[in-house]
Structures are given as C-alpha cells and as structure tokens.
Amino acid sequence: MTVVAILALDGVLGFEATIPGQVFGTANTVTGRPTYEIRVVATAEEIGTSPEFGSVRLRTPWDLDSLAGADTVLIPARAGFRTPPPEPVLVALRAAAARGARLASMCVGAFTLAATGLLDGLSATTHWEHAAELARRYPSVDVRPEVLFVDHGALLTSAGVAAGLDLCLHLVRRDLGAAVAADTARRIVMPPQRDGGQAQFIVHADPTDARQAPLQDTLAWLEANLHRPLTLADIAGHAGTSVRSLNRHFRAQVGTTPLQWLLKVRVTRAQHLLETTDLPIARIAHEAGLGAEPTLRHHFSRIAGVSPHAYRTAFRAPATDGGELPEIRPT
Structure with a gap:
C-alpha cells in the first residue's frame, strides 16, 4: 500500500486539499483493492481552510511526524502562500525527500516546496498568475508557467487549481498504468490527459499600459492595424525613429522585439475572435493579420499551446439574446 499524505497547512484551499483523496480514493475503487x-497531515490537530473560499475547520489525527511514513506528500495551495511556512514544516519536507518520498505541489503550493530549497536548479510550475512572483522569490528555480505539471521523478509541481487533478492522475498513471488512470479519470468525469498545458489560460498584461508611455501611441496604432502586413520599416516610420532605435526601445520598454510583440497581439486577437464569433478560421487568420489559416494554426498552437479549433471548442462564449459580436473591419 502507498501512503499518500496531504499536507494541509492553516489556510489550505479546501478544494485542493480534497483533490488527492478524490483521485487516489477513486483509483482504489477502480483496482478493487486498497x-x-x-x-491529511497538519501542524495542529485542528486547522482552518482559506477564508477567501469559505472557511471551515478540519480535524485530523495525523501530525508532521507522520510524514515519516508517507510515500507521497501532496502540498496544496494555502492562503498567505507568499510567507514561508514554519521551519518545522520545511524540515519535515526535506527529511521526507531525503528518505525517498515523492513530493508534489499543487498550484501555489509550489511556494512551500520552493522554500525547502529542493527545487533549486530544477524547472517547476505554479498558477500562471503567480509564476513571475515564484521566479522572483526563488531565482534558482526555472519557472515554466505554460505547462500543467512538471515531473522530475521524486519532485513534481502542478499549475493552477484544477491542474491538481491532472497531477494526481499522472501519479496514478505512473504507479498503476494508463488503463487504471483512464478508468479513474472516467469515474471523476475528467479527461485522462488534457492538451495544451496552461498557456491557453494565461491573460497577458495590457501592452499599452502607462508604463510604456514613450511607445504607447505606436502600440495603439499597431493594435488598430493588425490586419495589415506591417514591416519593421512601417512601425519605425510611425514611431518616427530608425529600425535600430525602434528595436532598442521595444527591448527596453516592452521586453521583446516589435515583430514578436506584434505576433503575440495577433494571436490574442485571434483568441478573442474564436471566443466571441462564428467566423471561419481562415477569416480569423486574415482579421488577426496572420494571413493564411496554416500560418494562424502554426503560431497559435505554439503560443497558446492548442489548435485554434480546440481553443474555440473550450472557450467559445455562449450566445445571449441581444448580445453584440465585436465589430469586424471590412476587407
């Protein structure tokens, strides 16, 4: 029997604390054996869940000492995750890893795992909204915000919230094989393996915010002319500068090149049209300035992590009475 310990620190997110029990408990049902x-392991006999998502009290007979008997330790997200947990928690996690236990974090539980130092020099993921913060606090960790989970064998991290389901199903797949994992996924009404990673969910910052004031007019002009086949010379001409200076200013103020920025904005435009219109993919490619449908599919899949068709299927907004679709410029 494999002992799975769920490390429920004070302020744990209730949903994430129950994900492992649901998945591994269902796997027990599928196999017909325990x-x-x-x-559920805690630092005190009774702890509270995150008040932001509904506060309840949890009681458990398992304390930190019981991690010594765990084969797998799951670390869910908790409120106040930016503050490292108490030192005894970090010591217990390091000790579990040292004796060969498998440690896996869910969502911003990666902050707790990173605080142990065990992720130093490794890639890891967390909720996309907090990935930059994890990278800033723990520069020795290679943070990958686009994936659903990262598996280093004995150390695993998963992305935001529901990606904990993907992580636990992956562990079942490792332990018991693909067939048991697939049957477990069916029982919990979940795909055995989701496509596209976390990239399709990331909301990028407004590229024309006030911090980029020197280029704001040019950025706004680019967004208004996405459908045109713009060149570096066109962009430099609008900005009233040379191509060399344009590249330098973009690097300094936006953090990328003009054409790479333009490509990402075009993909964002395509996402919006896929979500809110019934336009054919070929028309969306034209409206977003990506030309032909194959070009859209190539860049969209690379940046968003899924095909345009799969994205539309997942994110298409339902029609509402009296709702208006975004204005489409005439061709």
Missing part, C-alpha cells in the same frame, strides 16, 4: 492510504 492501493493507496490517504492521510
């Missing part, structure tokens, strides 16, 4: 023993 393959996993699930323990």
Whole structure:
C-alpha cells in the first residue's frame, strides 16, 4: 500500500486539499483493492481552510511526524502562500525527500516546496498568475508557467487549481498504468490527459499600459492595424525613429522585439475572435493579420499551446439574446 499524505497547512484551499483523496480514493475503487492510504497531515490537530473560499475547520489525527511514513506528500495551495511556512514544516519536507518520498505541489503550493530549497536548479510550475512572483522569490528555480505539471521523478509541481487533478492522475498513471488512470479519470468525469498545458489560460498584461508611455501611441496604432502586413520599416516610420532605435526601445520598454510583440497581439486577437464569433478560421487568420489559416494554426498552437479549433471548442462564449459580436473591419 502507498501512503499518500496531504499536507494541509492553516489556510489550505479546501478544494485542493480534497483533490488527492478524490483521485487516489477513486483509483482504489477502480483496482478493487486498497492501493493507496490517504492521510491529511497538519501542524495542529485542528486547522482552518482559506477564508477567501469559505472557511471551515478540519480535524485530523495525523501530525508532521507522520510524514515519516508517507510515500507521497501532496502540498496544496494555502492562503498567505507568499510567507514561508514554519521551519518545522520545511524540515519535515526535506527529511521526507531525503528518505525517498515523492513530493508534489499543487498550484501555489509550489511556494512551500520552493522554500525547502529542493527545487533549486530544477524547472517547476505554479498558477500562471503567480509564476513571475515564484521566479522572483526563488531565482534558482526555472519557472515554466505554460505547462500543467512538471515531473522530475521524486519532485513534481502542478499549475493552477484544477491542474491538481491532472497531477494526481499522472501519479496514478505512473504507479498503476494508463488503463487504471483512464478508468479513474472516467469515474471523476475528467479527461485522462488534457492538451495544451496552461498557456491557453494565461491573460497577458495590457501592452499599452502607462508604463510604456514613450511607445504607447505606436502600440495603439499597431493594435488598430493588425490586419495589415506591417514591416519593421512601417512601425519605425510611425514611431518616427530608425529600425535600430525602434528595436532598442521595444527591448527596453516592452521586453521583446516589435515583430514578436506584434505576433503575440495577433494571436490574442485571434483568441478573442474564436471566443466571441462564428467566423471561419481562415477569416480569423486574415482579421488577426496572420494571413493564411496554416500560418494562424502554426503560431497559435505554439503560443497558446492548442489548435485554434480546440481553443474555440473550450472557450467559445455562449450566445445571449441581444448580445453584440465585436465589430469586424471590412476587407
């Protein structure tokens, strides 16, 4: 039997604290035998969940000392995740790793795992909204915000919230094989393996915000002319500068090249049209300035992590009475 310990620190997110029990408990049902023993481990006999998502009190007989008997330790997200947990928690996690236990974080539980130092020199992921903060606080960790989970064998991290389901199903797949994982996924009404990673969910900052004031007029002009086949010379001409200076200013103020910025904005435009219109993919490619449908598919899949068709299927907004679709410029 594999002992799975769920490290529920004070302020734990209730949904994430129950994900491992749901997945591994269902795997027990699928196999017809008690393959996993699930323990909720806490620093005190009674803890509270995050008040932001509904506060309840949890009681458990398992304390930190019981991590010594765990084969797998799951670390869910908690309120106040930016503050490192108490030192005894970090010591217990390091000790579990040292004796060969498998440690896996869910969502911003990666902050707790990173605080142990065990992720130094490794790639990891977390909720896309907090990935930059994780990278800033722990520069020795290679943060990858676009993926659903990262597996280093004994150390795993997963992305935001529901990606904890993907992580636990992946662990079942590792332990018991693809067939058991697929049956477990069916029981919890979940795809055995989701496509596209976390990239399709990331909301990028407004590229014309006030911090980029010197280029703001040019950025706004670019967004208004996405459908045109713009060149570096066109952009430099609008900005009233040379191509060389344009590249330098973009690097300094936006953090990328003009054409790379333009490509990402075009993909964002395509996402919006896929979500809010019934336009054919070929027309969306034209409206977003990506020319032909194959070009759209190539760049969209590379940046968003899924095909345009898969994105539309997942994110298409339902029609509402009296709703208006975005204005489409005439061709």
